Amino acid sequence: MRVILGPMEGVLDHLMREILTNLNDYDLCVTEFVRVVDRLLPEHVFTRLCPELLHGCTTRSGTPVRLQLLGQDPNWMAENAVRAVELGSHGMDINFGCPAKMVNKSKGGAALLQHPELIYQIVKSCRDAIPKDITVSAKIRLGWEDPQDCFEIVDAIEQAGATELTVHARTKMGGYKASEIKWEYIEQIKQRCQLPIIANGEIWNYQDGQDCLTQTKADALMVCRGAFNVPNLGNVVKHNQAVMAWEKVVDLMLDYSMYEIEGDKGLYYPNRIKQWLAYLRQEYAQADDLFRNIRRFNKAEPIIDYIQALKDQIK
Known part of the structure; x- marks a missing residue:
């Protein structure tokens, strides 16, 4: 089972990646997002957020790292995706899930869930711009307010040629409320979609991970907030390791x-x-x-x- 250490803006920086990947058998880390607006960003922007680029884009323990981009202009997203991959990123992830008000106000992150056609254009531009053997992944929520919107969003991402998809099983309006988690939608997505699906949301321990996999039929799990509550959560979820003393x-x-x-x-x-x-x-x-x-x-x-x-x- 793949277990991925997900991005958390302002929390999961390269120093924390070093600490947590040294403890856990994570299969991949995804960085905090690089904000793309209207230009090709200089190399130092990428290496400041992801200094692992200078060392094969892996943590010291050998865990591969994938850069995440956030933006709403397909052409500039593609230009910056090319740069990130040329610098050595292990694939390219696109953020369509960030619920932060400042990000959404500028039409980034989860705000794009209201515009599946634009999501399609962004993913397709990135996919067309970088080599076919390089992973293009996306991270979404179920929708802005209505979880039923997830099916159109997922279809846009699949048709655009993405390699895999992470689904945070809440809407933007659902925030991080435990009561708003809707794993059943991931199961429905799996039935309709051929992409490998990574399930995210409310995975705090080994049993949560097993329950999520059983219900969703997901191909992998991503942990985020829980990795800071329990520093060895990756191994708890993956290997049923005891919680760190x-x-x-x-x-x-x-x-x-x-x-x-x-x-x-x-x-x-x-x-x-x-x-x-x-x-x-x-x-x-x-x-x-x-x-x-x-x-x-x-x-x-x-x-x-x-x-x-x-x-x-x-x-």
């Missing part, structure tokens, strides 16, 4: 802290570690205590000192 999570946070303060986002470290703790405390009660104790700190040093002291205390 809290003491191992503390070690991991210290490793992550070293990545962050030495990396290009070191100035943002306090916000980044607090952001991660906000996810971790969904699974670990201890993370909630840690979050409350460090939230007043706005410098890296006292936060790292506190986590180190916590590690020493656990020992």
Whole structure:
């Protein structure tokens, strides 16, 4: 079973990819989106978001990385898809699912779910522009508001020549509410569509993954938010591995802290570690205590000192 680490804008950067792929047997990572508007972007835009391009476009543990583009102009999307592939991306993914208001306001991401013909043009332009042996994938939601719209959207993507499709089983208006997940639509998509389908949404543990595969008949799974709640979720879902113990999570946070303060986002470290703790405390009660104790700190040093002291205390 393929398990893919999905993109999360502002969360899953290259440093987090290093951490999570070192822990998990992921088959692929998809990057945060590169925003395409009205020009061919310079190389440094791609390598800043995906420095793995400089090293065979794999993480240090060897997991392949695929760049994701977001935009609404078919010609410029194609131009930038060519550049990404020439730089070494393992295929090209197109974002038709981002529900962020700023993105949708500028007619990107999930806003395009209201325009299947434009989706067709974007995918076809990218498909026609890059070699046939290179994967062109797309990520969608079920629609803007009506999940029935997914069938026309999927048909547009398939007819345009995409290689595979990831379906987040909620509409844009469904947001991230658990009650809005509709895996049954993925099963219906599988019955109508010849493309390999990757199922995404509400996969938090091994049983969720098995239930999703059973209901949807999907070819693979993608995890996103859950990968931050449980750092070894990829292996939990793929191999039924036990959830990582809290003491191992503390070690991991210290490793992550070293990545962050030495990396290009070191100035943002306090916000980044607090952001991660906000996810971790969904699974670990201890993370909630840690979050409350460090939230007043706005410098890296006292936060790292506190986590180190916590590690020493656990020992």
